[in-house]
Amino acid sequence: MQIHVVQPSQSLFGIAQTYNSTVEDIVEANDLPNPDNLVVGQTLVIPIVGLFYFVQPGDSLWSIGRRFGISYQELAQINGISVNQPLQTGFRLYIPERPKRDGEFNAYVEPYGTTVQPNLEESAREAAPYLTYLAPFDFEAKRDGTLKEPPLGNLLEIGRANGNVLMMAITNQEEGQFSDEVGRILLNDMNIQDKFLENVVSTAKKYGFRDIHFDFEYLRPQDREAYNRFLRKAKNRFNQEGWLLSTALAPKTSAGQKGKWYEAHDYKAHGEIVDFVVIMTYEWGYSGGPPMAVSPIGPVRDVLEYAISEMPSSKIMMGQNLYGYDWTLPFKQGDTAKAVSPQRAIEIAAQYNVPIEYDEKAQAPFFEYQDEEGNQHRVWFEDARSIQAKFDLMKELNLRGMSYWKLGLPFPQNWLLITDNFNVVKR
Numbered sequence: 001m002q003i004h005v006v007q008p009s010q011s012l013f014g015i016a017q018t019y020n021s022t023v024e025d026i027v028e029a030n031d032l033p034n035p036d037n038l039v040v041g042q043t044l045v046i047p048i049v050g051l052f053y054f055v056q057p058g059d060s061l062w063s064i065g066r067r068f069g070i071s072y073q074e075l076a077q078i079n080g081i082s083v084n085q086p087l088q089t090g091f092r093l094y095i096p097e098r099p100k101r102d103g104e105f106n107a108y109v110e111p112y113g114t115t116v117q118p119n120l121e122e123s124a125r126e127a128a129p130y131l132t133y134l135a136p137f138d139f140e141a142k143r144d145g146t147l148k149e150p151p152l153g154n155l156l157e158i159g160r161a162n163g164n165v166l167m168m169a170i171t172n173q174e175e176g177q178f179s180d181e182v183g184r185i186l187l188n189d190m191n192i193q194d195k196f197l198e199n200v201v202s203t204a205k206k207y208g209f210r211d212i213h214f215d216f217e218y219l220r221p222q223d224r225e226a227y228n229r230f231l232r233k234a235k236n237r238f239n240q241e242g243w244l245l246s247t248a249l250a251p252k253t254s255a256g257q258k259g260k261w262y263e264a265h266d267y268k269a270h271g272e273i274v275d276f277v278v279i280m281t282y283e284w285g286y287s288g289g290p291p292m293a294v295s296p297i298g299p300v301r302d303v304l305e306y307a308i309s310e311m312p313s314s315k316i317m318m319g320q321n322l323y324g325y326d327w328t329l330p331f332k333q334g335d336t337a338k339a340v341s342p343q344r345a346i347e348i349a350a351q352y353n354v355p356i357e358y359d360e361k362a363q364a365p366f367f368e369y370q371d372e373e374g375n376q377h378r379v380w381f382e383d384a385r386s387i388q389a390k391f392d393l394m395k396e397l398n399l400r401g402m403s404y405w406k407l408g409l410p411f412p413q414n415w416l417l418i419t420d421n422f423n424v425v426k427r
Contacts, residue, residue: 001420002046003384005358006038019046031412033343034350041356041365042346043384045413055091068095103394103422104401106133106167106278106317109155109408116153123407124155128162130415132401132425133211135167139203140174143185145195147203156207163426165244168209170200171216178218180260187219187226197237204243210427212238213278215248219264228269235273244275251281251303251319255310271311278403279307282321287337291327291378293364295320297389304397317403318394322411324381329368341409345381356383363389384413391421401425 002019012023012035027035029047053064061072061083068075076083079093107127109120128134136155140148147170159166172182186196204212212234219227235245247270250261255268270277281300285292300318307316324345325337340348345367349356352369359366366380394402404414418424 001416002048002051003388004044004046005385006040006042006044008040010038012038015044015046019048019052021046021048029412029416031343031410033347037350039346039349039354039356041358041367042349043365043413045384045416047416050097051095053093053095055087055089055093057089059087059089061087064093064095069098070095100421100423101395102425103418104132104276104317104425105130105418105422106135106401106403107131107322108135108137108169108404108406110137110406111151111153111155114151116151116155117408120408121154121158123410124158126410126412127404127407127415128158128164130418130424131159131162131164132427133167133403134159134162134164135169135213137169137406138171138173138215139168141170141172141182141186141196143174143182143192145186145192145199147196147199149203152207160208165211165427166207166209167211167213167246168200168204168207169213169215171214172219178216180218180220180223183216183219183223183227183264187223187230193230193233197234200234201237201241204241209243211244211246211275213246213248216264217248217250218260221260221263224264224266227264228266228273231270231273245273246276246278247274248278248280249307251279251299253302253306267307267310271315274315276315276317276400277307277311278317278319279303280319280405282319282405285325285380287325287339288335290331291325291329291337291366291380293359293362293366293380294324294382295390296359296362296364297386297393298361300390301393304393304399308397313398314400316397316399317401318390318399320387320390320402320404321382322404322406322414323409324379326377326379329376329378339409340379340381342382342411342413344409345379348379358385382411382414384417387411387414387417388421391417395421 016023065072065075174182238245249265252262281303282295285294323339326340327337349367354367354369356365356367364386365383368378
């Protein structure tokens, strides 16, 4: 699989010729929203086996081979050249497909209202072949130990048809907000806690969930140990059913990190108790904050490197956004950015004829444009380069996998690159 960044004056026909592909294959692979109006800086995933590399100044067969994990002798043989042949800048070398490692992938899907919207079911159908887990969001824990169920529509059937483990995502949300009071009751009132766990078990059995996933956020700091005790109790109970237990964790960089989102999440304890965790490594750039990358690679790395100091890397799933934001400039406190899919971001750049830039430090694409009313905008989003950077980090740190928040905003390049990098585990 090849990632190509569109340059000035390039056409799909010329790009296809460069990589021995076809216009039709490239359009289909990327579900291109702008095939006749490519944007400078736009990434394309070229659906070929292996990839081509164009020699850069200072390259040698040895350095190129080392970069791609292949011997310089094999590289020369594959490309029909001598190991002693000088390499000219721009010379095209074929790099064979690299070995893949196993990886697990989860995606949350969040219906609104009382039904599952058709676009969400379609998004789940598109993603499910590339997923280990599918997580309808969310089952809300109530103060009396009962559960408020989300609409499920055909989501469970889609998951089963694609061999997904159905993940029962349970939160302490109340009226759209995470509630520390709901958490306090469930974690400290043993009668209600026991009732709650039995309701979880009966509901999971009814629908066929095989992973129970607690996303308890903004708990009181003093409930940290109570949460750990609850998870041990839940793990013992779910073991009787042969189920997995997982949790969602705030993105911390130290054990003593202050702030209500962080303090009750004990990385070391969760790593000992549960089967795996989802670390929410996104929302540095968020709808109510100033423009910046949603999941810049540096802060993401900092969180994950701390996490692997507290728990086995094989228990960690990196959280990843499937969206970006469109901010109106200048940003003022109280402003709200609009969520956009990677596909929509490309459409906007094409509509306003502006190039897409790439921030090497954040490993994320962005662009600016002026709308019809004269308002200036900045858009940060995801593309093939940014998601490949996360896959590379996932492999470097030997993580269990990746978890996506959330389905419904199309990003076809992501699913293609999963198959190029990993063998998706089906449990």
